[in-house]
Amino acid sequence: MFRRIASVSLVLCVSFGCDGGGDRPFDDLPMIDRATHCPTREPVECAEDVGGVYPYQRHGTTVGNPDGYSDTACTPGGGVTIEDVAFRWTAPWSGLFRFTTEGSAIDTVLSLRQGSCAGREIACNDDVDEGVRHSEILANVAECQTVTLVIEGANVDAVGEYTFSVGGFETQCDNGLDDDEDGRADCDDDDCFTARCADPNDDWPDAWTAFEWGVLEETNRYRAMGASCAGDPYGPAEPLMMEPLLRLAARLHSTNMADHGFFDHMDPEGRGPPERVAEVGFTGSYIGENIASGQETPESVVRAWMESEGHCRNIMNPRYHFLGVGLAYSPSDVPFWTQNFAGSDR
Numbered sequence: 001m002f003r004r005i006a007s008v009s010l011v012l013c014v015s016f017g018c019d020g021g022g023d024r025p026f027d028d029l030p031m032i033d034r035a036t037h038c039p040t041r042e043p044v045e046c047a048e049d050v051g052g053v054y055p056y057q058r059h060g061t062t063v064g065n066p067d068g069y070s071d072t073a074c075t076p077g078g079g080v081t082i083e084d085v086a087f088r089w090t091a092p093w094s095g096l097f098r099f100t101t102e103g104s105a106i107d108t109v110l111s112l113r114q115g116s117c118a119g120r121e122i123a124c125n126d127d128v129d130e131g132v133r134h135s136e137i138l139a140n141v142a143e144c145q146t147v148t149l150v151i152e153g154a155n156v157d158a159v160g161e162y163t164f165s166v167g168g169f170e171t172q173c174d175n176g177l178d179d180d181e182d183g184r185a186d187c188d189d190d191d192c193f194t195a196r197c198a199d200p201n202d203d204w205p206d207a208w209t210a211f212e213w214g215v216l217e218e219t220n221r222y223r224a225m226g227a228s229c230a231g232d233p234y235g236p237a238e239p240l241m242m243e244p245l246l247r248l249a250a251r252l253h254s255t256n257m258a259d260h261g262f263f264d265h266m267d268p269e270g271r272g273p274p275e276r277v278a279e280v281g282f283t284g285s286y287i288g289e290n291i292a293s294g295q296e297t298p299e300s301v302v303r304a305w306m307e308s309e310g311h312c313r314n315i316m317n318p319r320y321h322f323l324g325v326g327l328a329y330s331p332s333d334v335p336f337w338t339q340n341f342a343g344s345d346r
Contacts, residue, residue, distance in 0.1 A: 031056055034092035034181075038144035046117040047086035047148050054092055055182060056166040060085060062106070062152065062159050069150045072111045074124040083159050084152030088116045089166060091141040095180075096169050096270040099149050100128075100136040103163035107154040110135035116148045126154055129262070138270060169269050173197060191269045193256045194279055200251040200328070212325040214298030215339065216242050219315055219323065222306055229312035237318040243345055245282040246324025250338040252276065253291070254328035258336040263293055277324075277340060284322065286343030288314045293336045301337050319343045 035052020043049070046068055050056060062083040069084050091097065101108040109126050113119040128136040133154070141147060151162050168180035173192035178185040187197035220239040227234050253276055256267055266272050271279070273289040290311045295301035305311035314320070324340040 035090040035144065038090050038092075041088070041090065041116075041146055044088060044116050047088040047150075049088045052090040052092040054166060054168070056089065056164075058087070058164045059161070060164075061161050067152075069111065069113075069152070071121070072109060072124055072150060072152065073121055074111075074126045075109050075152060075154065080156060082152050082156055084150055085162070085164075086148055086150045087164065088146060088148045090146045091143055094141070094143040095171065096138060096140050098136065098138055098165075098167045098169070100134065100165050100167075101151055101162055102134045102136065102165065104134055104151075105161040107133040107158040108135045108162060109152050109154050110137055111150040111152075112137050112139055113148040113150065115146055119148060122147070138266075190260075193252065193260075193267070193269060198252070198255070199248075200255050200326070201248055204251070208327045208329075211298050211327050212247065213242070215302055215325045215327075215337070216240065216323055218298050218302035219339070222302065222315055227306065227312060227316050229316060230309035232313075234313075234316035234318075237316060238321070240320060240323040240341075243282075243284075243322040243324050243342065245280050246277060246284075246322060246340040246342060247326060248280045248324070249273075249277045249282065250324040250326030250340045251328065252280070252326070253289075254326040254336040254338045257291070257293070257338075258328040258330040258334070261330070263291065263336075265289055265291065273340065277342070282342070283346050284342040284344040286319060286341075288317070288320065288341040290314050290339040290341075291337065293334055295335060295337065301335075305339075314339070314341055317341070321345075 031053045033051040034054050038052060041049060062085055065083040065085055067081045067084060068086060075082060099110060099112060101110055111121055112123040113121050123137050123139060125135040125137050127133055151164055153159050167182060170189040170191035171179045173186050173194050173196055176186060186192055223237040223239060226236045257263055260268060262268060274287050277287055290305050292301050292304060295304055305315060320341040320343055322342045322345050326338045328336050
C-alpha cells in the first residue's frame with residue numbers, strides 16, 4: 001500500500017502539471033471554432049493552427065516527424081532528436097483550460113508555449129503522476145491569447161500514436177449554464193465537486209468521524225509537547241479546535257481525491273485550499289493544508305506529517321487556532337486524509 005503526504009501553506013498552488021481531471025466526452029461533442037471573433041493569426045510553419053476549436057481532440061502519430069522543438073525543459077538535451085508535433089490554439093474565452101495527452105500509446109512530454117514558434121515555454125509536464133505516462137497541463141489562458149502545445153516522446157524510443165485534447169472546467173455550479181461547454185452543467189458535471197453538489201456531512205460514517213477526531217487529538221498532543229521541524233525548534237502551542245466548515249472542506253477534498261484518483265493540493269477543478277474553504281462558507285484567515293494517503297490510523301498519519309518538514313511546521317504553527325480534518329476511502333479502500341488549518345474563524 002502506498003503512503004503519500006503533502007503540505008501547503010497559504011496559497012502555495014500551481015496552475016499546471018496537476019493530476020486528475022476525469023473523463024471528458026470529447027468524442028460526443030461537435031468541435032467548433034469558438035474564437036472566430038479573435039484577430040486573425042499569421043500563418044506559421046512550426047505548428048498546425050487549429051484556431052479556437054473547443055473542445056478539441058486529435059489522434060495522430062509522431063512517426064517520421066522532424067524534431068521541431070528541441071529545447072523543451074523536461075526532455076533530455078544534448079542534441080538528442082525526438083520526433084514531435086505542435087498545435088497552435090487560441091482561447092475562445094478567458095479561463096482555466098486542460099491540455100492533456102491522456103489516451104496516448106506512447107510515453108509523452110507536453111510543452112505549453114507563448115504564441116508560436118520562438119515563443120517562450122510557459123509550462124512543461126512529463127508524467128502527470130507516478131506510474132502514469134501521459135502528460136497534462138492546467139493553465140489560465142486569456143481570451144484570444146494564442147499558445148502552442150508541443151507533444152513529443154519522453155525519449156528516443158517513445159515514437160508512435162498520441163492523443164491530444166483541450167478541455168475546460170465548469171466555473172460556476174449554480175448558474176444553470178454549461179460553462180465549459182462539455183455537455184454537462186452544474187452538479188451534473190464532475191467539475192462541480194462542491195458542498196452544494198455533494199455534502200459529505202450527510203450520513204458520514206461514524207468510524208471515519210472517530211478517526212478525524214483522533215487526528216485532532218494527536219495533532220494537539222504534539223503541539224503540547226513542542227517539536228523540532230527540520231532543526232527549527234517550536235515550543236508548546238495551544239490546542240486547535242475542530243471547526244465544522246474547515247472539516248467540511250477537508251472532507252470534500254479527501255473524498256474528491258479518493259473518488260477521482262488524484263493526490264494534490266490543487267484539485268482537478270482548479271481550486272486550491274483558499275478557494276475550497278471559501279466555497280463552503282468559511283471566512284477566517286491564514287489557511288494551510290496537509291494531505292496524506294495510505295496511513296491506516298490517526299497516529300500513523302500524524303506521525304508521518306510530523307516527520308516531514310512542511311507538514312510539521314503546519315501542525316506546530318502557533319498562529320493556527322482552528323483545524324478541520326477529513327478522511328475518505330477510495331474504492332480500493334485506500335485512506336485519504338486532509339487537514340485544513342486557520343488562524344481565525346471569521
